Amino acid sequence: MLNFKKEIAKQIANVTNVNEKEIEKYIEIPKENTNGDYAFPCFKLAKELKKAPPVIANDIKEKIEIDEKIISKIEIVGGYINFYINKETLSKEVLKEFENNKEYGKSEIGKEKNIVIDYSAPNIAKPFHIGHLRSTVIGAALYNIYKYLGYNTIGINHLGDYGTQFGKLIEGYKLWGKEYNIENDPINELTKIYIRINDLCKKDENVLEQCRYNFKLLEEGDSYCKEIWTKFRDLSLKEFQKVYDLLGSKFDSWNGEAFYSDKMQEIIEILNKTGKLVESQGARIIDLADKGINTPCIIEKSNGSTTYATRDLAAILYRARTYNFDKALYVTSYEQTLHFKQVFEVAKLLGLDEKYTNGLEHVPFGMVLLPTGKMSTREGNVVKLEDLLNEAIERAYEIIEEKNSELEDKEEIAKKVGIGAVVFNDLANSRIKDEIFDWDTILNFQGDTGPYIQYTYVRTRSILEKATYIPLMKDIDIKLLQDEYSLNIIKIIYNFEDTLIQVTNKEEPSILSRYLIDLAKAFSNFYNENKILGEEEKLQKARIYMTYMVSNILKIGMSLLGIQMPEKM
Numbered sequence: 001m002l003n004f005k006k007e008i009a010k011q012i013a014n015v016t017n018v019n020e021k022e023i024e025k026y027i028e029i030p031k032e033n034t035n036g037d038y039a040f041p042c043f044k045l046a047k048e049l050k051k052a053p054p055v056i057a058n059d060i061k062e063k064i065e066i067d068e069k070i071i072s073k074i075e076i077v078g079g080y081i082n083f084y085i086n087k088e089t090l091s092k093e094v095l096k097e098f099e100n101n102k103e104y105g106k107s108e109i110g111k112e113k114n115i116v117i118d119y120s121a122p123n124i125a126k127p128f129h130i131g132h133l134r135s136t137v138i139g140a141a142l143y144n145i146y147k148y149l150g151y152n153t154i155g156i157n158h159l160g161d162y163g164t165q166f167g168k169l170i171e172g173y174k175l176w177g178k179e180y181n182i183e184n185d186p187i188n189e190l191t192k193i194y195i196r197i198n199d200l201c202k203k204d205e206n207v208l209e210q211c212r213y214n215f216k217l218l219e220e221g222d223s224y225c226k227e228i229w230t231k232f233r234d235l236s237l238k239e240f241q242k243v244y245d246l247l248g249s250k251f252d253s254w255n256g257e258a259f260y261s262d263k264m265q266e267i268i269e270i271l272n273k274t275g276k277l278v279e280s281q282g283a284r285i286i287d288l289a290d291k292g293i294n295t296p297c298i299i300e301k302s303n304g305s306t307t308y309a310t311r312d313l314a315a316i317l318y319r320a321r322t323y324n325f326d327k328a329l330y331v332t333s334y335e336q337t338l339h340f341k342q343v344f345e346v347a348k349l350l351g352l353d354e355k356y357t358n359g360l361e362h363v364p365f366g367m368v369l370l371p372t373g374k375m376s377t378r379e380g381n382v383v384k385l386e387d388l389l390n391e392a393i394e395r396a397y398e399i400i401e402e403k404n405s406e407l408e409d410k411e412e413i414a415k416k417v418g419i420g421a422v423v424f425n426d427l428a429n430s431r432i433k434d435e436i437f438d439w440d441t442i443l444n445f446q447g448d449t450g451p452y453i454q455y456t457y458v459r460t461r462s463i464l465e466k467a468t469y470i471p472l473m474k475d476i477d478i479k480l481l482q483d484e485y486s487l488n489i490i491k492i493i494y495n496f497e498d499t500l501i502q503v504t505n506k507e508e509p510s511i512l513s514r515y516l517i518d519l520a521k522a523f524s525n526f527y528n529e530n531k532i533l534g535e536e537e538k539l540q541k542a543r544i545y546m547t548y549m550v551s552n553i554l555k556i557g558m559s560l561l562g563i564q565m566p567e568k569m
């Protein structure tokens with residue numbers, strides 16, 4: 001597709017003798033239509049060209065030679081040059097691209113690049129909580145979008161299936177296992193055991209010591225400990241799978257922390273050789289104070305057990321070797337920011353090529369807050385995710401029943417709407433923001449929500465169904481799509497691929513969520529202002545085609561976010 005921004009950059013570069021790439025970086029997309037479609041802030045070049053911005057602006061305007069078919073008008077406003085693109089050319093480009101490309105916006109720009117995404121990663125024997133849901137949802141959206149752009153994408157569920165807490169659980173199970181029905185309701189029962197043994201540990205140092213010892217035995221491969229651990233793991237995974245089934249989550253690898261149990265020795269040996277691994281109160285640590293990190297990274301505890309950080313270091317080495325990654329993303333709450341800072345810093349000591357250490361990136365997200373406050377795992381104030389998702393489905397069902405009780409397959413639809421609402425809510429705002437989980441907001445059909453986009457999509461489907469045909473592109477008269485509302489949509493559609501690229505530049509799926517809200521709103525305006533069916537034939541065809549494009553892109557976009565579309569609702 002014709003790249004307007006690049007064309008403008010090329011011309012400005014010609015006139016000013018400044019590097020084209022640099023120019024391109026400065027070009028902005030104005031918020032108001034009245035400031036053109038692209039704007040160039042001339043003050044960015046003032047220093048370099050040793051001229052005042054208005055002088056630069058005039059120079060550029062005078063000398064520039066852009067085909068009228070590309071730019072129809074150039075205006076100087078303050079130190080800015082505003083460019084108005086030729087709307088007919090834009091419309092032609094968009095329609096042509098859409099016609100030629102069943103998977104609109106799909107690209108190959110990521111070819112031969114490997115992206116590892118570490119996400120979801122709930123902890124065995126603990127509830128799959130709403131923070132893990134956020135990780136699952138953000139990670140999956142990034143996964144889909146990278147893939148759509150042609151990257152080779154590897155999704156890893158780095159399960160929390162190892163660590164000292166298993167020493168505790170094993171001890172609790174040994175003491176009271178018979179009192180609990182863990183086969184039937186594993187997570188809840190194991191959580192109860194965990195809370196109980198934790199209490200006991202707080203009171204009795206000896207029990208705590210025994211728990212630590214259990215974990216050590218587990219690491220050494222003790223068969224009894226391993227057997228109990230395997231049982232906990234299997235039962236937990238079966239539970240987690242219920243959530244993944246509801247969300248439609250898939251992973252390429254389920255290598256959790258335990259997978260690295262035999263790969264940590266190498267890490268310790270490498271670190272040893274650097275001379276940076278030092279003793280501190282019986283533990284072995286890497287001091288990071290000179291890197292501006294005041295908490296040292298603990299590699300080995302005083303009883304010889306490894307840590308969460310050591311396992312992450314082993315995972316980095318393993319992933320570099322196995323996947324040859326260009327980027328390795330870690331999607332977790334911002335509570336783990338320090339952990340990843342430490343791990344990424346220590347990773348520089350592993351002797352890996354810089355390509356790998358530069359590619360490590362923590363993708364933190366904010367907390368999910370109930371209107372009543374933070375959800376916590378340790379204190380037992382947990383919302384079980386499976387219940388939450390099922391509640392979403394039930395609530396969606398009630399709304400649908402109220403709005404359209406005649407509908408067939410209400411259950412299927414309620415599932416798509418309910419789950420879609422929860423997923424979209426996780427992606428609606430920039431990820432670092434804390435999010436308040438409030439049912440009325442999430443399920444509001446008129447808000448900036450998943451159901452609103454689904455509802456708009458369903459409207460496009462019903463228009464297309466009534467139309468009974470999709471016109472051929474060659475029968476579309478572009479001139480009939482030059483009204484404000486049509487052009488607004490066309491401009492948004494033009495920006496689809498660029499939006500996906502921005503998502504990957506910032507690891508920020510909300511850029512796509514906002515985009516889809518804008519597209520849905522633009523369509524609602526178009527629909528309110530323009531009659532689609534029952535118009536004179538040529539006009540009707542053009543507008544049906546617009547509807548068809550919007551319909552497709554809404555669906556593609558939502559599926560990239562991991563959300564399914566109902567055809568009716």
Ligand code: ARG
Binds near residue numbers: 120
């Ligand atoms: N299991 C961890 C948790 O629940 C998340 C793991 C994230 N991934 C990683 N490689 N550390 O907090």
